[in-house]
Amino acid sequence: MHCHIMVYVRIVLTTLLTITCLLGDNFVELTQHPLLKALADNATHAIIGALTGIAFAVQFHERTSNLLGWFLIFTCFAVSSLIDLDHFIEARSLYLEDATNLPRRPFLHCSSIIFVILIFYLCTASLNYFKTSLTFGVLLCAFVTHHTRDAVRRGYWFCPIGHTGRVPNVAYIVITVLTPHLVAYLHGICRSGPVQYFLGQYIKLSDNYRIGSGGYRYMNV
Template sequence: MHCPIMVYVRIVLTTLLTITCLLGDNSVELTQHPLLKALADNATHALIGAFTGIAFAVQFHDRTSNLLGWFLIFTCFAVSSLIDVDHFIEARSWYLEDATNLQRRPFLHCSSVIFLLLTFYLCTASLNYFKTSLILGELLCAFITHHTRDAVRRGYWFCPFGHTGRVSNIGYIVIVNLTPHLVAYIHSICRSGPLQRFLGQYIKMSDNYRIGSEGYRYMNV
């Protein structure tokens, strides 16, 4: 994608993400009905995930098919919403009242998961598993944005170390907007020449590669 167009795309996505963060949180407070409140909250997570997924995937559009691009966006959208399923799993009940009145935060809301995903993301990006690394990148975006939005009220939960302080509203919006670009930047670092030459001294690469548009080698998995 040409640089001027990419700038416009980033401006539009940043605007949409910011508006979604602001309006989504306000919409949750408009009703006291438990079901409507839960739906508004989860829909906001899903929309933030969708726009974040687009912001991440568009940076690889010249190296992915349309099908893969849409799959990546859908992955971030769906996971951002489905993370909240752990409330019902933790409650061992499908009743909303049980799921929203837990004594502790459920397991998928442990932000230590982000570091586990980041480790796999770094490994797959560095070792040329291109498609797998992009899927993990979208999962990273989904978990970071979901946990950051929750951190406005409760802070991050890094088990077994405990909770951080609450994230400010401005900090939340900044982190959400920066996340897809930082995750993509990490990918570019993993694919950089110096790092690849360093890894090449210790890892014998398979012949099952194809040359990407920027001269990099990517496994087609």
């Protein structure tokens, strides 16, 4: 029964994410007023972030409290929206016209940030800093989905290397839908037997190694 419910949840979330991507982008394209266009664009980022956060959090619902679950969802929702604040920071202005007419892309839109978050996510998941790893997980989801949506128009920006080509719409939707599941899957790999055996053998860490015995133990925080 539990597996069937999870399947239905994934189908519903996949459908909602796809609809949000399609309708949100079409609405932004059709809107002519600059302020309304900016609000619609940011709202689409935020909704995608919220749905992605839900898709990620439900995969850990048996191991997390309701409070932690809502925190993860809200974090993904908020970060997906707040990334765009760097436009105003880069412009050093509160005027929308200045923020949307920058000579270069602002710093939080550098996709190299994704790899930094990924490294922290893999490390904290492997060492069983559970709550911390899930927080990095939703941050990773937020940045990947936000940057992928922007990449449809301008490509990814991997500083200091440069920009990629534009991402096709189909690839954008597929990446957006798969991101929370792939990020959760990585968490499972980090906690798998082979990875933990490697850590136990070469980094001298073990789940059963207690504090006070001259070593370390994983922190489930």
